[in-house]
Ligand code: SF4
């Protein structure tokens with residue numbers, strides 16, 4: 367399908383139609399002086415000019431808490447799946463790439479049916495960044511623009527949006543839109559080229575492909591101890607991160623011990639008990655071990671497992687969320703680069 371052009375008025379009408387259909391529609395809205403994803407009740411509330419949302423759209427594919435099944439002790443169990451249709455509007459490219467990564471995690475090896483069921487029922491409308499946030503560094507991570515995963519990608523070209531709809535779901539929503547002209551496509555390319563260099567408040571001093579090799583040599587570097595000395599182990603850097611996907615599973619059994627529910631909730635590798643195992647052994651008890659682990663996950667372990675460039679998409683949320691100001695991945699990688707030869 368050719369790429370379309372849709373006026374701002376037409377987009378507003380489309381959003382209004384989706385809301386009127388009764389299906390769940392969520393999108394980015396102002397929240398005091400910040401922005402957040404939330405239920406849309408009016409197209410006027412949608413803000414595609416936002417800088418960054420407080421929490422990433424990860425909460426829609428992997429809710430902070432979700433019930434997995436109910437069971438009878440020693441008997442049958444019943445899995446629970448979320449089959450509600452959801453249209454999510456306003457996902458930035460770096461968050462879209464994070465969702466693509468999490469899709470890969472939950473679909474390979476053992477497929478997670480709770481995740482994939484929810485994901486199949488989603489329609490994702492992404493948008494290119496209009497306003498860079500104060501801590502974004504997506505340009506350094508190769509995540510300032512995105513080419514897959516969405517149903518529609520909107521690019522603001524001033525008086526209208528250029529709309530790329532590679533899926534049937536996206537094409538169905540844009541069936542009445544006009545084709546974009548060569549001039550529209552040139553404007554879109556200019557926006558994307560600008561973002562590929564300008565979303566870079568914290569430039570990384572190496573290529574992302576070099577990070578695994580850098581970290582291979584950095585396990586005993588003093589930066590882990592130095593930074594972790596002021597870490598509160600609050601886990602905020604994990605909670606706001608669009609690519610963190612760890613969870614804890616818990617069974618709650620009824621008072622008569624006959625039935626129960628199994629649920630899962632977000633976990634975070636910076637939390638003290640994250641690595642606690644049977645016998646109350648904790649294999650990452652020290653703060654600097656936990657602090658180092660997060661940076662190794664983003665720069666080495668997950669990229670090597672998934673065959674991707676980096677598991678940090680440069681959204682900058684951890685930098686904003688960390689009270690002692692130690693969570694910036696680029697700050698740490700650049701410190702290592704000063705001391706370690708690649
Ligand atoms: S590590 Fe920080 S900057 Fe990177 S994706 Fe996670 S929250 Fe965003």
Ligand code: SF4
Pocket residue numbers: 596597598599600601602603604636687688689690691692693
């Ligand atoms: S947000 Fe900062 S203080 Fe909190 S766990 Fe992460 S690095 Fe430590």
